[in-house]
Amino acid sequence: MIEQHTIALAGNPNTGKSTLFNLLTGLKQHTGNWAGKTVDMKAGYFSHKDRKYEIVDLPGTYSLYSNSADEELARNYIIFEKPEITIVVLDATSLERNMNLALQVLEMTGRVIVVMNLMDEADKRGILINEKILMRRLGVPVIKISSRNRTGVDMLLDTIDRMITGEISTEPVTVVYDEETEKKIILLEEKAENIFQGRLPARWVALRLLDGDQRLIEEIEKRFAGRLEDGFAGRASVSTIGRSV
Amino acid sequence: MALQGEQASQRLEDLFKEAGHLSTPGLRDHVVEQLYKKSSELTAAGVTYTKSGHDEHSEKLDRIFTSPVFGFPIMLALLGAVFYLTIAGANVPSAMLADFFSWLEGYIAVGFEKAGSPDWLYGVLVLGFYRGTSWVVSVMLPPMAIFFPVFALLENYGYLPRVAFNMDRLFKVVGAHGKQSLTMAMGFGCNAAAIMSTRIIESPRERMLAILTNNFVPCNGRWGTLIVLASLFMAGSLAGGTQLLAATGVIVGLVLFGIFVTFFVSWLLSKTLLKGVPTHYTLELPPYRKPKVFDVVIRSSINQTLAVLSRAVKIAAPAGVLTWILANVTVGDTSILLHIVQFLDPMGQMLGLDGYILMAFLLGLPANEVVLPILLMGYLSTGAMVDVDGIGGLKQILLDHGWTWVTALNMMLFSLLHYPCGTTMVNIYQETKSVKWTFLSFLIPTVIAIFVTFIVAKAAVFFQLI
Numbered sequence: 001m002i003e004q005h006t007i008a009l010a011g012n013p014n015t016g017k018s019t020l021f022n023l024l025t026g027l028k029q030h031t032g033n034w035a036g037k038t039v040d041m042k043a044g045y046f047s048h049k050d051r052k053y054e055i056v057d058l059p060g061t062y063s064l065y066s067n068s069a070d071e072e073l074a075r076n077y078i079i080f081e082k083p084e085i086t087i088v089v090l091d092a093t094s095l096e097r098n099m100n101l102a103l104q105v106l107e108m109t110g111r112v113i114v115v116m117n118l119m120d121e122a123d124k125r126g127i128l129i130n131e132k133i134l135m136r137r138l139g140v141p142v143i144k145i146s147s148r149n150r151t152g153v154d155m156l157l158d159t160i161d162r163m164i165t166g167e168i169s170t171e172p173v174t175v176v177y178d179e180e181t182e183k184k185i186i187l188l189e190e191k192a193e194n195i196f197q198g199r200l201p202a203r204w205v206a207l208r209l210l211d212g213d214q215r216l217i218e219e220i221e222k223r224f225a226g227r228l229e230d231g232f233a234g235r236a237s238v239s240t241i242g243r244s245v
Numbered sequence: 246m247a248l249q250g251e252q253a254s255q256r257l258e259d260l261f262k263e264a265g266h267l268s269t270p271g272l273r274d275h276v277v278e279q280l281y282k283k284s285s286e287l288t289a290a291g292v293t294y295t296k297s298g299h300d301e302h303s304e305k306l307d308r309i310f311t312s313p314v315f316g317f318p319i320m321l322a323l324l325g326a327v328f329y330l331t332i333a334g335a336n337v338p339s340a341m342l343a344d345f346f347s348w349l350e351g352y353i354a355v356g357f358e359k360a361g362s363p364d365w366l367y368g369v370l371v372l373g374f375y376r377g378t379s380w381v382v383s384v385m386l387p388p389m390a391i392f393f394p395v396f397a398l399l400e401n402y403g404y405l406p407r408v409a410f411n412m413d414r415l416f417k418v419v420g421a422h423g424k425q426s427l428t429m430a431m432g433f434g435c436n437a438a439a440i441m442s443t444r445i446i447e448s449p450r451e452r453m454l455a456i457l458t459n460n461f462v463p464c465n466g467r468w469g470t471l472i473v474l475a476s477l478f479m480a481g482s483l484a485g486g487t488q489l490l491a492a493t494g495v496i497v498g499l500v501l502f503g504i505f506v507t508f509f510v511s512w513l514l515s516k517t518l519l520k521g522v523p524t525h526y527t528l529e530l531p532p533y534r535k536p537k538v539f540d541v542v543i544r545s546s547i548n549q550t551l552a553v554l555s556r557a558v559k560i561a562a563p564a565g566v567l568t569w570i571l572a573n574v575t576v577g578d579t580s581i582l583l584h585i586v587q588f589l590d591p592m593g594q595m596l597g598l599d600g601y602i603l604m605a606f607l608l609g610l611p612a613n614e615v616v617l618p619i620l621l622m623g624y625l626s627t628g629a630m631v632d633v634d635g636i637g638g639l640k641q642i643l644l645d646h647g648w649t650w651v652t653a654l655n656m657m658l659f660s661l662l663h664y665p666c667g668t669t670m671v672n673i674y675q676e677t678k679s680v681k682w683t684f685l686s687f688l689i690p691t692v693i694a695i696f697v698t699f700i701v702a703k704a705a706v707f708f709q710l711i
Contacts, residue, residue: 014406014531022544059444069444069452093532095292099284121532126296134291148537175283181275184267191260195253209264211273217261224257 004052005164008077010105011089012098013060016117020089020147021057041073048157051164056083064104065213072215078108079200080223085163087113087156092122092129092144102138103175107204110172112140113159120146139171174203184210196224303403303532310404311530316411323404324500327395329493332472335387342383350375365573373569373622378561380618382554384469389550392468396433397545401536405430410530419508420515422451425458429507432462436665439464440672450521453682454511456673460665460690461503461510466613467660471496473617477640478653495657503661510689518685560612568608568619572626582623596695597655597702601646606659611667616660651705655698662694 011017025044042057058077059070078086088105090098095116102114116122116129131142141159145152162168176182188206196202200220208216309315350371357367399405405427413423424446431439439459446452463471475492515521571582579587582604589607590600601623609616621639624646643653664687665673674683704710 014403022540068447073444096285096288099287100280103280103283121534126294128293128295130291130293134287137287137290175279177279178275181272188260188264188267191256191263195256195260206264207276209261210268211276212265212268221254221257224254 004054005085006081006083007053007055007160008058008081008083008086009055009089010058010064010074010078010086010101011060011117012062012091012101015060015089015091015098016147017060017089018057020115020117020145020153021055023147023150023153024055041077049161051161053160061101063101064108065208065211072219075108075216076219078105079204080219082109083111085111085113085160087115087160089115089117092116092118093125093127095129103173106138106140106172107175107207108201110140110170111163112170112172113156113163114138114140114142115156116142116144117147119144119152120149137173139173141168141170181210303530306533307407307530310407311410316407320408320411321497323399325493325497327392327399328496328500329489330395331388331392331468332476332492332496333489334391335472336476338387339383342386343379346379346383350379368573369566369569373565373567374562376565376618376622378558378565380561380621382558384473384617386550386554388468388472389465389554390546392465393434393545393550394542396430397541398536398538400430401534401541403531403533406530415508416511419512420519420521421454421508421511422446422448425451425455425511428455428459429462429504432459432464434465436460436462436464437668437672440669440676443676448521450515450519453519453677454514456676457514457682457686457689458507458510460669460686461507461662463500463503463661464613464666466666467616469614470617470660471499471657473639474653474657475499477643478648478650499657499661502658506662506693510693561615561618564608564611564615564619565622568622569626572623580626582626586623595702596659596698597651597705598659598698599646599652602652602656602659606663609666610664613660613666651702651710655701658701659694659698662690662697664691664694 009017009021021042021044024046026046041059044055044057046053046055056077058074061068061071061074064071064075064078077083086105086109088102090102102112105112114134116131119129122129129144131144135142141163143152143156143159145156147153159168163170177185185203185206188209189202192200192205192209193202196205205216205220310319353371353375354367357371408430409423409426412426416423416425425443427445428439428442431442436459439462440456443452443455443459446455472492475495476488479492479495568582571585572580574581576584585604586600588600589603593599593601593603596603601620604623605616605620608619621642624642664670670683670687673686674680677683
């Protein structure tokens with residue numbers, strides 16, 4: 001059997017995330033929702049260079065805290081299902097606002113490709129983006145595309161491929177918080193690492209717990225309680241992903 | 246090394262407790278602030294502007310589309326335009342499809358005769374199954390094939406978030422969430438899908454409001470009924486062009502009434518069962534984008550239209566068979582169907598309807614698409630078996646059963662206001678995980694539907710309008 005690699009697609013609403021998803025998967029996807037809005041997660045498939053990929057279109061969200069069911073769904077997928085690559089789609093015309101989500105994802109996983117979509121629009125408005133600087137500072141690949149004009153997609157596919165083969169390794173940037181918070185984070189991080197032993201990103205867990213993320217605590221309890229000893233792996237239960245996957 | 250299960254969960258609990266002690270209320274703000282700072286640092290380093298960087302085009306348009314003066318009139322005009330296009334455009338292809346199916350039925354009938362099939366088999370398969378499904382296809386397919394792509398184009402262009410923006414003020418007043426208008430927009434397509442779309446609403450209280458009131462937006466399954474009845478009874482004596490306008494006006498009026506009921510119920514609930522203050526949120530207005538017309542039209546026609554239609558046919562087929570059986574199996578000297586009709590008739594008359602109509606709504610619980618076909622089959626199974634040739638023949642059948650414009654209006658109102666379809670209720674249960682709220686989502690619309698139709702029926706008699 002050919003191994004199938006998993007990719008998650010995250011991003012703010014209205015960044016052309018679904019357009020990219022459609023472009024990559026063509027009609028090989030499960031749809032059924034109304035008027036193109038992603039209200040549930042859609043999964044699609046594509047192959048590139050003899051490798052098969054399953055790509056999941058996460059709900060478009062502005063953050064990945066537990067504000068809404070949508071955010072939780074996207075968050076849980078990245079944290080517990082551990083896609084091999086998470087692509088964060090940003091609107092190139094309003095990077096500053098969009099960058100937030102990228103930073104939040106980077107706290108959760110380092111296996112990230114940042115995609116600047118709507119480059120055609122940005123060019124038109126005279127917005128010049130130096131992706132090399134951003135790549136260096138973020139520590140992950142940054143790729144400019146226009147999913148509407150289908151430019152930059154080859155580059156994206158290539159980067160995905162090279163990330164899977166291990167040719168590209170990432171060194172995600174760490175956002176450093178104020179001293180007091182950092183002290184608390186380090187204290188909790190150590191303990192979390194002891195318990196989860198790499199199964200969850202300890203620093204992120206520490207940060208979320210400090211934020212009093214009750215829903216995350218419940219989710220961890222649901223997925224981990226009493227099961228830590230039998231080697232909980234990433235793919236716990238598919239049913240939590242959402243109906244249409 | 247494996248951990249001991251109990252020990253591990255103990256340590257997990259300790260971790261949570263410790264985090265609880267360390268957690269401070271201001272921490273989230275710190276974190277978010279830091280993230281924003283980092284974001285602007287990164288953007289400052291990596292982005293340069295050669296022009297203003299603003300989207301002047303969108304800003305100009307927004308000054309019109311979201312203006313306090315023009316916002317609402319434009320919204321209404323667009324709503325009207327979409328419905329006008331749907332009604333006007335659907336007439337001819339609907340009639341053509343109906344002709345085609347009845348032409349085909351002639352041949353099928355001959356085939357059955359030649360094969361020497363028994364009457365009951367012909368009845369179940371052709372009069373029940375075939376007529377039921379072909380009716381649904383010819384009445385539903387054309388409006389859907391117009392409505393879905395037009396709506397999707399509006400959304401793709403970026404107009405829908407502006408609707409939410411305009412409506413936000415009104416929703417605030419009744420204690421609901423502005424994003425509810427987006428979920429309502431989805432309700433025009435399918436209430437069941439719209440229930441899932443309420444996930445975009447952050448706070449559970451306002452999300453529940455959106456779930457409980459979504460049904461007051463007529464879904465695609467009810468368009469068929471509304472459009473047909475509006476064109477038949479609400480514009481009868483007018484000439485061609487004005488007839489269409491009148492029918493459109495009635496539909497727009499119904500939609501507005503549904504929205505009014507939505508506001509009223511939201512207000513009532515947020516004063517009683519769902520008390521609370523609306524939460525703050527940011528609504529992003531994305532730039533207007535030239536829609537990819539071809540992609541959108543193809544995708545929405547294929548995905549949405551076929552998905553909804555296949556569901557309709559899947560349910561219409563067994564419903565057609567069931568109706569035929571009910572109409573043709575007799576207990577005592579009358580059919581089961583007539584027993585049900587007679588039982589429901591007093592209640593129906595009280596609401597300005599009749600027993601057949603209530604039966605159709607009951608049997609139509611799985612999907613609103615089948616209400617009108619079932620009603621028709623009910624009428625036809627007892628009267629003389631005539632072929633419905635086109636929409637004119639349909640009107641004759643209804644008139645023969647004592648219909649007036651009040652009957653039509655009340656059926657439209659009942660359709661607009663009554664309980665959600667089976668699929669929607671299943672979704673409501675899945676999203677709320679609560680029997681109580683699911684039951685309320687059934688009870689509230691039903692009570693309102695009964696109340697409103699009752700009032701209209703009594704008023705019509707009182708003012709001697711019929």
